[in-house]
Amino acid sequence: WWSHVEPAAKDPILGVxxxxxADRSPHKVNVGVGAYRDDDGKPVVLDCVRKAEGxxxxxxxxEYLPMGGSIKMVExxxxxxxxxESELTKDKRVAAVQALSGTGACRLFADFQKRFLPxxxxxxxxxxxxxxxxxxxxxxxxxxxxxxYHPETRGLDFAAMMDDIKNAPNGSFFLLHACAHNxxxxxxxxxxxxxxxxxxxxxxxxxxxxxxxxxxxSGDPENDAKAIRIFLEDGHMIGCAQSFAKNMGLxxxxxxxxxxCESEMQAVAVxxxxxxxxxxxxxxxxxxxxxxxxxxxxxxxxxxxxxxxxKGMADRIIGMRTAxxxxxxxxxxxxxxxHITNQIGMFCYSGLTPEQVDHLRNEFHIxxxxxxxxxxxxxxxxxxxxxxxxxxxxxxx
Ligand code: LMR
Numbered sequence: 001w002w003s004h005v006e007p008a009a010k011d012p013i014l015g016v017x018x019x020x021x022a023d024r025s026p027h028k029v030n031v032g033v034g035a036y037r038d039d040d041g042k043p044v045v046l047d048c049v050r051k052a053e054g055x056x057x058x059x060x061x062x063e064y065l066p067m068g069g070s071i072k073m074v075e076x077x078x079x080x081x082x083x084x085e086s087e088l089t090k091d092k093r094v095a096a097v098q099a100l101s102g103t104g105a106c107r108l109f110a111d112f113q114k115r116f117l118p119x120x121x122x123x124x125x126x127x128x129x130x131x132x133x134x135x136x137x138x139x140x141x142x143x144x145x146x147x148x149y150h151p152e153t154r155g156l157d158f159a160a161m162m163d164d165i166k167n168a169p170n171g172s173f174f175l176l177h178a179c180a181h182n183x184x185x186x187x188x189x190x191x192x193x194x195x196x197x198x199x200x201x202x203x204x205x206x207x208x209x210x211x212x213x214x215x216x217x218s219g220d221p222e223n224d225a226k227a228i229r230i231f232l233e234d235g236h237m238i239g240c241a242q243s244f245a246k247n248m249g250l251x252x253x254x255x256x257x258x259x260x261c262e263s264e265m266q267a268v269a270v271x272x273x274x275x276x277x278x279x280x281x282x283x284x285x286x287x288x289x290x291x292x293x294x295x296x297x298x299x300x301x302x303x304x305x306x307x308x309x310x311k312g313m314a315d316r317i318i319g320m321r322t323a324x325x326x327x328x329x330x331x332x333x334x335x336x337x338x339h340i341t342n343q344i345g346m347f348c349y350s351g352l353t354p355e356q357v358d359h360l361r362n363e364f365h366i367x368x369x370x371x372x373x374x375x376x377x378x379x380x381x382x383x384x385x386x387x388x389x390x391x392x393x394x395x396x397x
Contacts, residue, residue, distance in 0.1 A: 011130075012130045012369055012371075013034075014033065016030070016032030016033065016369055017030065017032055017367075019361070023365055023367070027364070027365050027386065028366075029365065029366045029367065029378065029386065029387055030367045030375075031366065031374045031375045031376070031387070032368050032369055032375060032378070033375060033378075034346045034347060034375050034377065035251055035375070036246065036313050036346070037378055037380065038380075039316065039382070041378070041380050041382065041383070043249075044313075046248060046309045047309060048296050048303075048305040049248060049249060049250065051305070052292045052295040052299075052302060053292065056288070056291050056295070060291065062287070063287075064284050065098070065286075066275075066284060067275035067279050067283070067284050068097035068271060068274065068275045068278070068284075069098020069285040070098055070285075070287070070290040070291070070294055072294040073255070073257070073290040073291070073293050073297075074098055074257055076293065077096070077242050077256075077257035077293070078096055078259060080214065080225070080297065081211060081214070081228055081257075081259065082094065082232060083222075083229060083232075088232065088261055091264055092267060093262060093264050093267050094260070094267060095261075095262055095267040095268070095270035095271035095274060096259035096260070096271065097258055097271060097278065098257055098285045098290055099241070099256045099258040100254040100255075100256065101243045101254045102212040102256050104258075105210075105242065105243070106135045106210060107135050107139065108258050108274060108277055108278060109241065110122070110135050110138075110139030110141055112260070112274055112277060113139070113141055114139050114140055115277065120141065120172075120173055121142045121143065121144050121172065121173065122136050122144070122175055123144045123145065123168055124143055124146070125145070125147075125148035125177070126145045126146070126147060126149065127183055128148075128175070128182070129182045129212075130369075132175060146164035146168070147163070147164050148161055148186075149184045149186060149349070154186075154342070154343070155339070156186050156188055158188065158192055162196070162199060165196065165199050165200065165205065168203065168205065170204050170205075171203075171204045171205065171206070172205050172206070173205070173206045173208060174200070174205055174206065174207055175210060176207050176227070177209070177211075177212075178209040178211035178214065178228055178240070179211065179213055179216070179217040179218075179224040179225075179226075179227065179345065180212075180213035180216045180344055180346060180347075182212065182346070183347050184347070184349040185344050185346075185347045185348055186343055187227075187344060193226065194230055197230050197231050200231070200234075200236060201236070206237075207231055207236055207238045207239070208238070208240070209227065209228055209240045209241070210241045211225070211240060211242050212241070212242075212243040212246060213247065213345050215307075215310035215313075215314065216246055216247060216310070216313070216314055216345050217314075217345050218314070219310065219314035220307070220310075221247065221307070221310065228240060236261075237260075237261040238261055239258070239259065239261070240258070240259045240260075241258055242256050242258075242259075247310050248296065250289050250292060253288060253289025253292070254285075254286060255285075255286075255290055255293055313377075317345075320380070320384060321340050321348065322341055323384045324337075324348075324374075324376075324387065325340040325341050327384055327387075328340075328388045330388075331388065331392040332392075333392050334396075347374065347375060347376060348374040350368075350374050350391070351372055352372035352391070352394070353372065354370040354372075356372070356394045356395060357369070360390055360391070360394055363390070363393075364386075364390035366386075
């Protein structure tokens, strides 16, 4: 039956983890996947998560959640993204469901887009998280691209981005990273977000925000929601995918939220259709992670502990940016490494070529995605010198 099936191509991100795990070198370093590590390179379970689990223990039954997931978790997620005082959420104008983390939220939205606006397309930034392309491809939504990153400045190509926004047909769908753009670590400034939002109004475009790193850009989740808040202030009806994988360290729990703004009456219809799409795919989402999130976000003590811990993670990464840059510069590199500290969030878009990345893997047992993205969360006091030296070796002429 299946003799015609060829092996699938390796995933450009998760395939790096597989290769890293198979490497027996004691010097190996994984700066591939975007998953936070402590300064000993160990995965972290946040204290607020442990405490929330303590509250769950013994009180958790194993019943199904509704198709749309935990109502409390969804409410708390919306407060985090839209703001506690959001008129839209108060007026019940947001259709929202629990989703299987950010990926699941994006996929649910893409399927919804295809089902109810079958002729629409999605504009995706270049570059973007590799899985975005897979998600909209598998939902059969045609993809267009828009300029985002400027390879020479290693910053935002704002002028080209604005041209693409202006030149797209009125009423186009755009995928925007709310903060800590993956893979580039380059975000528009507040001023630039305001211009983008204005232009979206002029063109009547729909903004779909993927917010996988709320808290990781500035260390403060409120501040990291500013792009969304600007769009809301300007009266946009946005869509938003939220993930608690990174900011609560709940990677394997697959907990997130999808929201779509509408009128109060239509929000009911939209939510019911989102649930209808979820039902044959996975029926209803898992309960454990949703409970952790809702307990943390609704308990003032746990919430302030969480805010402290998010800031701690963001600060450790910022410290590693400085250390990596300093270490490379100390070796006498005559290239500019300023972008390591200018970029924000979990990633550094290093500018290393695929060949240099291969060289790092083959000679130094250092693993990163072939687009040169370094997960700064995998850099530690213990490996930063080794990493800097290897980068210098493969980039010096
Ligand atoms: C990443 O970009 O490394 C993460 O979002 C993990 C993933 O699923 O790709």
